[in-house]
Amino acid sequence: xxxxxxxxxxxxxxxxxxxxxxxxxxxxxxxxxxxxxxxxxxxxxxxxxxxxxxxxxxxxxxxxxxxxxxxxxxxxxxxxxxxxxxxxxxxxxxxxxxxxxxxxxxxxxxxxxxxxxxxxxxxxxxxxxxxxxxxxxxxxxxxxxxxxxxxxxxxxxxxxxxxxxxxxxxxxxxxxxxxxxxxxxxxxxxxxxxxxxxxxxxxxxxxxxxxxxxxxxxxxxxxxxxxxxxxxxxxxxxxxxxxxxxxxxxxxxxxxxxxxxxxxxxxxxxxxxxxxxxxxxxxxxxxxxxxxxxxxxxxxxxxxxxxxxxxxxxxxxxxxxxxxxxxxxxxxxxxxxxxxxxxxxxxxxxxxxxxxxxxxxxxxxxxxxxxxxxxxxxxxxxxxxxxxxxxxxxxxxxxxxxxxxxxxxxxxxxxxxxxxxxxx
Amino acid sequence: xxxxxxxxxxxxxxxxxxxxxxxxxxxxxxxxxxxxxxxxxxxxxxxxxxxxxxxxxxxxxxxxxxxxxxxxxxxxxxxxxxxxxxxxxxxxxxxxxxxxxxxxxxxxxxxxxxxxxxxxxxxxxxxxxxxxxxxxxxxxxxxxxxxxxxxxxxxxxxxxxxxxxxxxxxxxxxxxxxxxxxxxxxxxxxxxxxxxxxxxxxxxxxxxxxxxxxxxxxxxxxxxxxxxxxxxxxxxxxxxxxxx
Numbered sequence: 001x002x003x004x005x006x007x008x009x010x011x012x013x014x015x016x017x018x019x020x021x022x023x024x025x026x027x028x029x030x031x032x033x034x035x036x037x038x039x040x041x042x043x044x045x046x047x048x049x050x051x052x053x054x055x056x057x058x059x060x061x062x063x064x065x066x067x068x069x070x071x072x073x074x075x076x077x078x079x080x081x082x083x084x085x086x087x088x089x090x091x092x093x094x095x096x097x098x099x100x101x102x103x104x105x106x107x108x109x110x111x112x113x114x115x116x117x118x119x120x121x122x123x124x125x126x127x128x129x130x131x132x133x134x135x136x137x138x139x140x141x142x143x144x145x146x147x148x149x150x151x152x153x154x155x156x157x158x159x160x161x162x163x164x165x166x167x168x169x170x171x172x173x174x175x176x177x178x179x180x181x182x183x184x185x186x187x188x189x190x191x192x193x194x195x196x197x198x199x200x201x202x203x204x205x206x207x208x209x210x211x212x213x214x215x216x217x218x219x220x221x222x223x224x225x226x227x228x229x230x231x232x233x234x235x236x237x238x239x240x241x242x243x244x245x246x247x248x249x250x251x252x253x254x255x256x257x258x259x260x261x262x263x264x265x266x267x268x269x270x271x272x273x274x275x276x277x278x279x280x281x282x283x284x285x286x287x288x289x290x291x292x293x294x295x296x297x298x299x300x301x302x303x304x305x306x307x308x309x310x311x312x313x314x315x316x317x318x319x320x321x322x323x324x325x326x327x328x329x330x331x332x333x334x335x336x337x338x339x340x341x342x343x344x345x346x347x348x349x350x351x352x353x354x355x356x357x358x359x360x361x362x363x364x365x366x367x368x369x370x371x372x373x374x375x376x377x378x379x380x381x382x383x384x385x386x387x388x389x390x391x392x393x394x395x396x397x398x399x400x401x402x403x404x405x406x407x408x409x410x411x412x413x414x415x416x417x418x419x420x421x422x423x424x
Numbered sequence: 425x426x427x428x429x430x431x432x433x434x435x436x437x438x439x440x441x442x443x444x445x446x447x448x449x450x451x452x453x454x455x456x457x458x459x460x461x462x463x464x465x466x467x468x469x470x471x472x473x474x475x476x477x478x479x480x481x482x483x484x485x486x487x488x489x490x491x492x493x494x495x496x497x498x499x500x501x502x503x504x505x506x507x508x509x510x511x512x513x514x515x516x517x518x519x520x521x522x523x524x525x526x527x528x529x530x531x532x533x534x535x536x537x538x539x540x541x542x543x544x545x546x547x548x549x550x551x552x553x554x555x556x557x558x559x560x561x562x563x564x565x566x567x568x569x570x571x572x573x574x575x576x577x578x579x580x581x582x583x584x585x586x587x588x589x590x591x592x593x594x595x596x597x598x599x600x601x602x603x604x605x606x607x608x609x610x611x612x613x614x615x616x617x618x619x620x621x622x623x624x625x626x627x628x629x630x631x632x633x634x635x636x637x638x639x640x641x642x643x644x645x646x647x648x649x650x651x652x653x654x655x656x657x658x659x660x661x662x663x664x665x666x667x668x
Contacts, residue, residue, distance in 0.1 A: 073473065104530065112522055175520050177530065182472055183638075184537035187517035187524060220500070260474075 014309075019335070020342040023399055026295040027346025027391035028353070032381070034287050034390055035354035039382035041280040045237060045273065047200060050137050051123070052100075053267045054229030055237050056093065056245055058086065062259035063226065068271060070100045072181050072219060072226050074260070079225035082262060090245060092233050094133055097225035099124035099215045103178030105158070105208065107166050116166045120158075122176070122208045124215025128153065137231065140196055140209060146170055147194025156190035156210035159203060163195045170194050176208075180220040188218030199378070239277050242266035287390075295398035300405045318413055328407050335403035336396065343395030350391060357381035446557030446573050452596045453589070454551055456625070459652040461486040466648060470538045471641035479536060480648075490661045491545075501536065505666045513542060516666035523666050538643040539612070539635035543583055554579045555587065562593075565600060566617070569593045584611060595619065595626040610636050623652050 049055055059067060062074040076082060079097050086095045101122045109115040126132040127140075127150050135141055140149060145160040147170030158168070168174060172192050180186040190210060198204050216222055230245075232238060249264035268277035317327055361378035444452075461484070468479045479501055485491035495504040503518035513526045526533075531543040551557075555575035563570050575587040585606035589598045597619065603612040612635055616628035627650060634642035659665055 077474075106522070106524060108522060114525060175517075175522050175524065177524060179533060180537065182470070182475075182477060182537040183534045185515070185526075185530070185533045185535075187515075187520045187522060189520045189522070 016334075016338055016341070019338045019399060020345065022295065022298055023339055023342025023395050024346035024349065026291050026298070026398065027343045027395040028350035029346075030287055030291045030394050031347050031350025031387050031391045032353050032357075034283070035350070035381040035383050035387050036357060036379075037283050037287070038280070038384055038386075039358065039380045041276055041283065042382050043380065045267070045276050045280060048273060048276075049231070049237060049267055050139070051200075051203070053270045053273055054096075054227075055232050055242050055267050056090075056230035056264055057267075057270065058082065058228040058230070058249070058262050058264045059226070060260045061263045064263050064265060067227075070102060070226065072099065072101060072179070072221065072224075073183055075099070075181060075221060075224045075226045076228065076262060077224050077260070079228065080223055083225075083228055086228060086230070090230065090249070093230040093245070094233060095228055095230050096126060096132070096134055096137075097212060097228050099212055099219065099221060099224075099226045101178050101215065101219060101226075103176055105162075105166065105206075106175040106177055107168050108173070108175065116168075118162065118166055118206055120162070120176070120206045120208050121203070122178075122210065122215070124210055124212040124219075127209065127211040128213065133231075138209070139198075143196040143198055145195045145197050147192065150193045150209075150211055153211060153214055154189070154191055155193035156208050156214070157194050157196050158192055158208045159206065160195040160197045161204045162206045162208075163192070165206070168192055176218055178219060180218075181224060182220060184220075186219055188214070190214070237267055237277075239266065239268045239281070242268065291394040292397045292401075295394055296401040296405075298398075298402070300402040314410060315413065318410075324410050324413070328410050331403055331407050331410075332400060335399040339396035339399035340392075342399065343392040346395060347388065347391040351383060351387060354381040354383050354387065358383055444559075446559045446575075447552060449559065449571060449573060449591055449596070450555070450557040450575070450589075451552055453591055453598065456596055459625075461654060461656055462650060462652050463654045463656065464647050464650040467644075467646045468536065468538060469644040469646070470536070471643065472537065473639045477537065484656050484660050486656065486661065492660045492665065495536070504536075507661065507663060507666055508545060509661060511546060513546060514663060514666060521667070523663060534635075534638075539633040539638060539640070540643065541635075544612075547583060551575065554582055557589075560588075563590060565590055568599060570599055592619075597626055597628060599628075612636060618646075622650050625652065 058076070060074050060076055063071055063076070066074070083095055083097055086093075101124070103120055103122065104117055105120040106114050107116045123138075125134040125138065127135060135149060140157060144157075146163075147157075150156060156174075158166075158174075163169065166174070170192050173189055174192060176186075176188045176190060178186055178188075190208070196209070198207065210218075212225070216224065232241070243266050246264040246266045246269065249262075253261050253263065268274050314327055318324065357379075358381040361380040363378050463482070463484050465480070465482050468481060470477045470479070477498070479498065480496045481493055482496060483491060483493045489508075489510055491506075491508045493506045495501045503516075505516040507514045507516075513531070514523050515526055516523050526542050531546060532541055534540065535542055535545065547554075554577060556578050557573045557575050560572040560574050563572055569592070570590040571593050573587075573589040573591055575589065577585045584603040586604040586608075588600075588602040588604075590600035591598050597616065598614075599616050599619075601612075601614040601616075602610055603614075605611055612633065614634070615632045616630070617632075618630040619626050619628045621627070622629075627647070629647040629650070631645040632642050633645065
């Protein structure tokens with residue numbers, strides 16, 4: 001029977017062409033949209049994790065409450081001891097102390113007077129320890145534009161755009177003016193070892209990266225750290241695992257009183273990241289549901305149109321004694337075939353365009369000028385295994401549902417009036 | 425500068441409490457600052473959230489327009505110098521061997537982690553030029569009769585829209601000051617005590633500053649040695665002196 005129906009669909013292309021085009025279009029859009037959003041969400045979560053949130057983060061309770069203000073006066077003290085504890089108690093996670101800071105970068109002229117100055121956001125991370133994963137994690141080696149990574153204490157990287165703005169080059173000395181751990185204004189000289197282009201407008205506008213040892217010296221934060229960030233060994237964020245680890249750590253410290261007691265938060269529990277994490281979790285369902293609903297309406301209409309066009313055929317089949325249920329089922333079988341054909345075609349088309357966006361990206365740097373959001377300047381789609389079958393869900397469901405809705409009319413046909421209708 | 429200004433009042437021993445209006449009381453308070461110059465050694469104790477830090481410093485000043493401060497201890501801050509000339513402020517940091525001009529948003533930063541901001545140091549206009557004073561009521565502080573002056577700004581470019589001064593009605597020095605934003609929020613409070621007669625002037629030798637928006641127990645500023653109308657070499661008030 002399936003072969004019979006398939007032949008009918010192929011030979012009578014007017015019966016299958018429009019539904020297949022509609023299904024393929026919807027499926028292509030579903031696949032493309034999913035890959036695009038996956039890429040955008042994935043990049044956003046990934047970059048925020050690498051630069052700011054980690055997969056997990058340990059801070060003092062007071063620091064966590066005002067984390068967006070980077071209150072280093074509320075930083076963790078005895079960070080080395082806490083780091084060792086974390087390494088022992090949470091295996092499978094790479095822990096790294098970090099200090100975020102803000103301030104001004106001041107460039108002197110030959111007389112030591114200010115030649116240029118600009119606001120800077122900075123990160124003190126472990127750059128000089130050969131076993132440190134921070135250089136790779138922040139992609140600093142691949143982002144290098146001029147000069148080299150810091151090789152000795154007292155050196156720092158700044159972003160290329162910032163170096164152009166301040167008119168400084170590798171080898172030049174700059175002075176960081178910032179606020180120390182005790183709240184006083186601090187000054188510290190750095191030699192620019194190189195410049196980097198991170199690819200994120202919010203950072204490229206004015207950022208510096210220095211070894212955490214230097215930043216501790218600069219900000220009077222001996223053995224302190226604003227935060228200790230943790231990254232799962234496999235490099236991928238697992239929200240359920242992160243939430244469980246954070247709960248486990250916090251339970252150990254829940255009886256301790258005071259605002260300087262350490263607390264652990266997952267990426268999804270920080271700032272605005274919960275929205276991204278939720279969206280990345282449920283996005284596939286959202287996209288598929290929207291397209292199933294929209295395309296079901298379209299295909300219902302297409303089915304009704306087909307039903308009208310095939311009014312005579314169905315009438316003859318019923319007049320010849322074919323059961324209504326059989327006719328209804330055969331039309332559903334047809335819709336399954338159309339759904340499969342449309343889904344295959346749509347998935348192929350969707351993957352093709354998603355591949356183009358994944359490879360070449362969409363440059364939105366023009367829209368990001370002045371933005372403080374940590375979004376990539378070039379948005380790239382990301383094709384995942386889900387994209388290979390996701391389109392089949394709306395593709396099949398919508399055609400079947402559309403046919404089921406429009407096919408209800410079959411049961412409303414009266415056998416007694418069939419010949420009259422056919423004569424007409 | 426208002427806070428420092430008022431904390432450094434020089435008192436001429438005026439006696440009696442006339443039924444004066446607020447502006448004339450304020451004028452008398454200001455007249456107590458009229459020494460040509462002053463030199464003092466002081467100890468600044470910052471009671472932070474986590475620890476207490478003690479610094480010693482020496483300051484030379486001429487009127488309210490020029491001042492030069494050198495931090496003598498602790499070792500971390502030793503050699504840090506600040507120079508104020510009119511409305512400009514420079515800091516010399518020995519660790520960087522740089523002279524940095526403090527301007528713009530940097531002026532809102534804390535002075536050496538204390539409850540004072542650089543902005544507080546910079547406004548050197550006379551109180552009578554920028555505020556209208558009204559007598560509110562009388563109050564006794566530590567056994568001293570005071571009159572409370574409410575100062576309301578008459579200019580817009582000012583850090584504190586209103587101030588309250590508890591002025592000793594005998595010595596014409598403030599014993600307490602409160603600084604408010606235009607919204608009415610209390611921003612800073614200063615209490616002045618240990619008033620001593622130095623070279624014929626009443627002088628509060630201990631000032632406690634409290635930034636009400638900042639955690640911690642405030643900053644004590646203790647004048648260990650104060651001299652008035654000294655001969656201060658002119659080179660002190662030059663940028664060249666910062667690196668010496």
